[in-house]
């Protein structure tokens with residue numbers, strides 16, 4: 001604490017991301033990164049960046065990249081917004097579109113950055129409890145609100161809402177912005193981007209960090225009505241004119257041009273997810289149905305999830321444990337390569353055997 005801090009900074013409780021340890025031999029299943037590299041075309045595009053491109057400022061409006069996203073989504077470039085990771089896009093969304101008098105609704109178990117942005121911008125957040133089976137019932141959001149945000153698939157549960165549910169949510173809330181955070185949509189869900197032209201109150205946010213294996217590059221994107229995007233541009237241009245750097249603009253264009261690589265990587269993760277789920281179930285875990293690149297799994301009641309988390313860590317395998325109401329008995333495990341998933345299952349099987357001996 002410093003006497004120079006503003007009142008806002010004194011009051012903040014910042015978000016804590018999953019750790020990024022430097023040890024190269026660790027099996028890192030804690031931040032839902034892709035276990036596979038990005039398309040080789042991305043690396044080629046980065047190698048082709050010359051001194052001139054770095055000497056100059058990048059295109060502040062990322063015109064070529066917005067056009068590429070728009071064309072892939074069947075939208076206009078005015079319906080696309082880009083930022084430095086979807087965390088930055090979301091931060092601008094909270095400030096520009098969700099800061100109203102009525103409370104912002106989001107699920108009680110969802111992305112733990114949402115309450116942090118509420119605090120930062122003085123937004124009253126209201127948590128809507130998930131059902132006992134951890135599902136989201138869209139009817140629960142039919143109450144006065146100044147906006148709604150939910151991850152789909154939800155994080156950290158991995159559970160998916162279908163487009164029919166998203167449509168019902170939009171119809172029941174025509175006077176507020178509904179933000180669908182689709183960080184994990186490419187691993188088995190149907191994107192609500194298809195609904196953008198039907199609903200002027202829908203904003204869909206996606207990231208290049210997971211399914212496109214570009215977490216290190218920091219690019220996120222939002223799709224919505226041109227008026228919503230215009231609002232986000234106003235925030236961006238009052239904050240940082242160049243959030244997407246010259247290297248990132250070229251690299252993401254190259255990634256979008258290689259759909260084959262992208263689909264193959266997602267399919268490998270989806271196949272490994274089934275094997276990991278089956279393996280965990282064999283060890284007595286309850287595994288929630290996941291449409292994401294992670295699973296949310298609770299060991300049999302006699303075992304302590306936090307103790308397992310720590311014991312795995314000692315063996316060089318890092319997963320995520322949230323010490324929070326309702327979910328402290330679960331581990332969130334990113335889907336790795338088959339070899340990594342095997343190593344995890346083997347370690348768990350030994351730990352559970354020791355524990356019950």
Ligand code: PMP
Nearest residue numbers: 085086087111151155183207209
């Ligand atoms: N939304 C959700 C639900 C997430 O889990 C994450 C990853 N922590 C993000 C958004 C942000 O991802 P990024 O900033 O890497 O685009």
